[in-house]
Amino acid sequence: MLRRIREYQAVFGEFRRTFRTTGTLLPSSRPLSQALSKYVRQGSPSSGGDTSARRILEVGPGTGPVTRRIVASLRPTDQLDLVELNGTFVELLKGRFDREPPFKSVADRVRILHQPVQNLLGEEPYDLIISGLPLNNFEVDEVERILDVLRQLLAPGATLSFFEYIGIHRARAALSGRAQRRRIREVARVVGRFLDEGETKRDCVLTNVPPAWVHHVRNVKAQHRAADAQLSAD
Template sequence: MAILVQQVHDAAVFGIEFVRTNQTTGAIAPSGRRLCRALSRHVLSLDTGPRAILEVGPGTGAVTRYIAARLGPRDRLDLVEANPRLAARLERTIEEEPALTGRTRLWVRPVQEQALADYDAIVCGLPFANFDADTVRSIFDQLLGALKPGGRLSFFGYAWTGAVELLAPSRAETRGVLRDIVRRHQIGRELVTWNVPPAWVHHLSAEKGAGR
């Protein structure tokens, strides 16, 4: 019952923020279980040493909880959330999740304003389809540049964004930038049909020419 109440509350928070700030809050609901699993695919607990994980745009913490379950005892997690109201809910998620206590840092600001460390895995929930092309290019340059050798960056886009482009031609350049980034860096992708709405999850490597 407690989990159901939490899910309903998180969905309500997302709905309010989508109406209030749909430019930066692209999701109409928290990520579903299958989308969370796909986004955290490359967050693996290893015995070889401590790992550094970054989540950008965690919202209320739906994906964060999946990441927490994959953290090793010496891993650390950094979170960057620009929306202060979503960040307030995220702080409660951190307090309620023992796996996050004491090794999670939260910065409440746009990722462009945050100096990043080096990370083994980055999970990104930003609504890139809502951004202009220069912003998308800048953020991906920043995130790919923050990956350690062999690190992975995972992000998603809703399966409906192709139709959105027809309704918003001004975003055609943004779509072009995203396609180019995916073409050069993608190492895999997953279609998550059981999500509201369905979504593509893209897994990227920083090495130039990694994806085709």
């Protein structure tokens, strides 16, 4: 209970201090965290499936509500990278991996990277990416850049899961001036184009404040490119 209160205090404090990048008043609920991490559970030891090693990236873990679900389903050989911009959240996460049993038990396979995700370009691709970034708070060129980086970080056939609050575009547009409305419309267009490239599933999570869509996008283009390259090599 005390831990939850500390998490809520940290998110609320950072929301007031850095609204644009924190993007939320509350940590994600358990149902939202579960929907975001559903592909980590596929083939986890408890589900008795595939046991091959995976590289997993969580972008914007914040205080770690989604991380908690991810670490519970890691396979013994999985590697998990957490990339977080905010130093307060980075310190809080380090403390969780030092002290809290479910986190501590996988700490040797986890890297906490204190930097913007944009700086990860050039890392080896990931099999799964889970993002908590508040894309609708960002400038259009920033969203384009971030989605481009995420696209390049996804291995062929890999899945990116991320969320958007339901009705966020309409709600923000109703409360904003003309320039903000244009920005929100453009961000929605950029995200929509990205979803058109490979959204395979969308989950609706009503039990979160606010309710959210969870998008799951598969890197099909790179998968086709890899298959074509294999065919020409054969």
